[in-house]
Amino acid sequence: MIKVDKLSFSFPQKELYKNITFTLEEAQHCAFIGTSGSGKSTLIEILMDPDRYLFEGALEIDPACKIGHVSQFPQLDSTKETTVFEYIGEEFLKLQDEITAICTEMETSSDLDPLLEKYQLALDALEAIGGDDFESNLNKKLNLANLMKLKDHRVSDLSGGEFKLIQVMKEMLRRPDLLIMDEPDVFLDFENLNALKNLIHAHKGTLLVVTHNRYLLNHCFNKILHLENTEIQEFDGRYIDYNFSLLQTKVELQELAVAEQEESERNEKIINNLRVIATYNSEASRGKALKARVRFQERLEARRIKAPFVAIKQPAIRFDMDNEVEDATVIKVSDYSAAFDELLLENVNFEIRSTDKVAIIGPNGTGKTTLLRDIFSHHQDAITINPDVKVAYLSQLQGEMLKDSNTILEEFMDAGFNAYDEVRSYLSNYGFEGEIVNQKIASLSGGEKNMLQLAKVSAGRANVLLLDEPTSHLDTYTQIALEKAIEAYKGAILMISHDFYSVVNGMDYVLIIDDKTIRKMSMRKFRQMIYARHFDRGYLEAEQNKKAVEMKIELALKDTDFERAKALVDELEELIKLL
Structure with missing residues (x-):
């Protein structure tokens, strides 16, 4: 349906993607994850309107692919007195009115050919969104989300979470081949989040969903796209299996890194010894040996594992306080x-x-x-x-x-910091480094x-x-x-x-x-x-056991006890099968 091949794109101040490649296929429910500011929303905009952007590489989209979109920040026209049914069924009701008007015009017109053509186009459009089954499908969606009681309520009276769900239903009922949703879970209470999970499960088309919600990630998707440090990784499977794969890789990479570090240190000692010998022995063979060892060391450094998806730096969030209040x-x-x-x-x-x-x-x-x-x-x-x-x-x-309208630096100077260097040092703990501190907050x-x-x-x-x-x-x-x-x-x-x-x-x-x-x-x-x-019964206990084993793996890695870490990974794999 969509194929991206070696796509690269940059803003003047920031490189977003470097030779990224992935595919989206029919009926996949794909979670799109990555750290804040990595470019997920921009990539969505490129997929939806590639002609707006100058990028390198290839982007192939099936010409017949109909793309729907649920925005991160949905806007409601509060001037309209619209019911939930009228809002969701806007396209359906408009087509019904159009067909009725064409039929009325046919009764008195002497030139039927253009009217018949318009009539057929309207029927085709109606069929594309479910035809006569549209209202039944709409009711099914409302029931899935436990919102049937709101069918005749005004949209302007809905909570923000309810409106987000209504927007999701509206796009799903348009039957797009690919539905892109940008953080549809933000601010949803747990009941509405569960309703969103039900809507995702029932959706037959392809989904690409930007989300950081761990509940949805653990229960809704069969493919993961992970964008990090200008690179992308795709994984066919559940998020919980993807995380297990990352942890498994982390154990392997750390064991390899320790072995490579030891090899590198041994080689560095040999180079230093050869350099000392070369100062008082100028034989050609000594020089060749030194050069060979230096080249070997360079190769060791070059093949060091670069794993942008395995060891992602967490921000150093701390909440300190000036004075502690006694128990009161x-x-x-x-x-x-x-x-x-x-x-x-x-x-x-x-x-x-x-x-x-x-x-x-x-x-x-x-x-x-x-x-x-x-x-x-x-x-x-x-x-x-x-x-x-x-x-x-x-x-x-x-x-x-x-x-x-403030830059990040201005915002923190207003907040009481005394010098720009002090702000820069502080903000680096939160991932704001380099020129980004001069960007407008907007x-x-x-x-x-x-x-x-x-x-x-x-x-x-x-x-x-x-x-x-x-x-x-x-x-x-x-x-x-x-x-x-x-x-x-x-x-x-x-x-x-x-x-x-x-x-x-x-x-x-x-x-x-x-x-x-x-x-x-x-x-x-x-x-x-x-x-x-x-x-499900037993899920809590299985999840708590999983978390306990993950913590034991982290401790084993800190102690460089790789045999224990690998044994615990096997134990974790068995626990994940229960989730």
């Missing part, structure tokens, strides 16, 4: 309520202690972000903040905390902007962190680095997140929004609730 209440919420057009929350009561790590969990549109913003501004009488507390805030609306990807927000939060050295969807747009390597930073942090965290892994790996307990109020739930009960609804 840092945030107290008493009889809080929030409303817009309707009541969102009422009679909300909870308190956060100085070392608590707490996730707020609830469906899209239930007031979580409003609550977090009100805590940050603490203008409400219902919210009390300990006077010894310094609060830092990460917003899911990145423009709230970052100024698009030009950054969603993941890069969230990484920049994390860097600002860290620079604030606060003892309470308010994090609204901190993992959104972040690649999986950064998500794991963030989890480690949260685990090591000594202060309090109140976090809104729909990322199941971030919640279960880092939080002490959760606050669940239920019937317009909030109740506390232990992590054990939260895990049980999620797994009972969405996972």
Whole structure:
């Protein structure tokens, strides 16, 4: 369907791809992964409109291939009073109206040939999207996503997550040969994420989906495209098998690297000895031996394994603080309520202690972000903040905390750094190196902007962190680095997140929004609730065992105990078969 062969492309300030090659075939469900800013969205734009870009290499797209697209940032025309059915079925309803109008015109026209031609074209277009079965197919999609109850609701009344699902359904019902979706999971609550998983599974066409969501990656795809450091790697199989393959390769490469390093050091000693001998013995044979050894050393260096997909550098995220609050209440919420057009929350009561790590969990549109913003501004009488507390805030609306017209350097000089060199050194820990620090924030990807927000939060050295969807747009390597930073942090965290892994790996307990109020739930009960609804029996235990073995492999590699590492890899392979 699509074949890319040795494609290279650069912006003036950055090389994105160097001789990348891959194919997309019929009915494949392909996840497109890679670190933030590696060029995934740009590659999608090239695939959708190759004539806009000057690239080297070949891009072959079947001329009959119909491409659909779900944007990373969908926009709704709020001026239209459109129901969910009318929005999803817009093309279907338009064709029906066109056919009706042609039939009416035929009743009075004396020249039927052009009308018959128009009539046939409209029928063909209707058939291409399912014809008379369209409404039935639409209802099936709504049922799959558990959104049939919204069929006659106005689109403008939907939550952001519900609208994202509606957009996915609309594109799927157009029956494209290839549907490209750019982070369709961002900000979806767990119920809507599960609905998206169901829609992906039921889709018969080819999918190319940019995602960093570990739940979707582990459950939805049979092919992986991984873009990293201008190179691309394709893997036919599940993401969990791809990760196992990377770990297996990592063990092999590290063992080879240690052997090569030892060989290189032995050879370097021989060269040094030959050089010493050559200073007092000028025989030609000595010179030849030295040259031969130098050439051998050069060959050793040249064949050192370069593995851009195996050892990807994680950002060094740290959350330090200037002063530690003794065991005390840092945030107290008493009889809080929030409303817009309707009541969102009422009679909300909870308190956060100085070392608590707490996730707020609830469906899209239930007031979580409003609550977090009100805590940050603490203008409400219902919210009390300990006077010894310094609060830092990460917003899911990145423009709230970052100024698009600033360069990255300007943003951090505004944030209180004293010198450009100090900013550059600090930002290098977060992956912003070289000329990228002079780029406008508006030009950054969603993941890069969230990484920049994390860097600002860290620079604030606060003892309470308010994090609204901190993992959104972040690649999986950064998500794991963030989890480690949260685990090591000594202060309090109140976090809104729909990322199941971030919640279960880092939080002490959760606050669940239920019937317009909030109740506390232990992590054990939260895990049980999620797994009972969405996972097979025994999945949790198998996944925990898998994680434990992976940690043992990492420790074995640190000790250069390759025999133990390889034995553990075999054990891991058996565990993966259970997932």
